[in-house]
Amino acid sequence: DQQVKQNSPSLSVQEGRISILNCDYTNSMFDYFLWYKKYPAEGPTFLISISSIKDKNEDGRFTVFLNKSAKHLSLHIVPSQPGDSAVYFCAASENDYKLSFGAGTTVTVRA
Amino acid sequence: EAGVTQFPSHSVIEKGQTVTLRCDPISGHDNLYWYRRVMGKEIKFLLHFVKESKQDESGMPNNRFLAERTGGTYSTLKVQPAELEDSGVYFCASSHNRNTDTQYFGPGTRLTVL
Numbered sequence: 001d002q003q004v005k006q007n008s009p010s011l012s013v014q015e016g017r018i019s020i021l022n023c024d025y026t027n028s029m030f031d032y033f034l035w036y037k038k039y040p041a042e043g044p045t046f047l048i049s050i051s052s053i054k055d056k057n058e059d060g061r062f063t064v065f066l067n068k069s070a071k072h073l074s075l076h077i078v079p080s081q082p083g084d085s086a087v088y089f090c091a092a093s094e095n096d097y098k099l100s101f102g103a104g105t106t107v108t109v110r111a
Numbered sequence: 112e113a114g115v116t117q118f119p120s121h122s123v124i125e126k127g128q129t130v131t132l133r134c135d136p137i138s139g140h141d142n143l144y145w146y147r148r149v150m151g152k153e154i155k156f157l158l159h160f161v162k163e164s165k166q167d168e169s170g171m172p173n174n175r176f177l178a179e180r181t182g183g184t185y186s187t188l189k190v191q192p193a194e195l196e197d198s199g200v201y202f203c204a205s206s207h208n209r210n211t212d213t214q215y216f217g218p219g220t221r222l223t224v225l
Binding site: 089097098102 | 144
């Protein structure tokens with residue numbers, strides 16, 4: 001029973017443009033949401049998070065938006081850079097430690 | 112400060128054999144987690160230790176999997192006997208506290224069962 005879904009397995013974007021990654025969830029008890037970034041042969045690295053009491057959180061080039069009524073969150077990367085090419089995982093938690101992950105979206109930034 | 116390390120990085124075994132994966136968390140981190148990613152799918156939670164105690168092992172697939180954390184430092188995850196569906200990448204993570212945004216992941220062990 002997959003509670004976090006990333007329906008786009010891949011995304012290709014031109015350098016300097018915006019990357020938008022989407023994530024849907026089914027568990028209404030989730031109260032904390034995170035995005036992780038993963039390079040090949042490395043573990044996931046925390047990128048940005050948002051609490052369910054907020055609808056937006058921004059950190060530099062990265063912004064996460066949360067729409068609780070739609071059970072949807074998105075990650076915006078502006079501007080996209082070649083180093084942003086990686087797999088991005090959406091994750092959620094309802095009890096502050098157990099993370100439920102999506103299957104990931106592979107982002108390729110074209111020069 | 113050294114990050115989370117995992118050994119081995121790759122393991123190829125035959126069905127029915129035993130494999131033991133090791134995780135060394137960041138020094139001083141009481142919380143240790145195991146996750147697994149099967150062939151391009153989502154990363155799934157397996158279990159959570161606080162020091163040497165198992166707090167939550169609800170994600171462990173079956174009794175062929177045994178995790179230990181003797182002394183509250185490094186942890187091992189043993190699969191015995193291994194089955195084909197156990198293939199995947201096993202990640203270990205650690206954190207100082209239970210806030211989810213401070214889980215630091217290791218590079219993973221890629222397990223292939225033939």
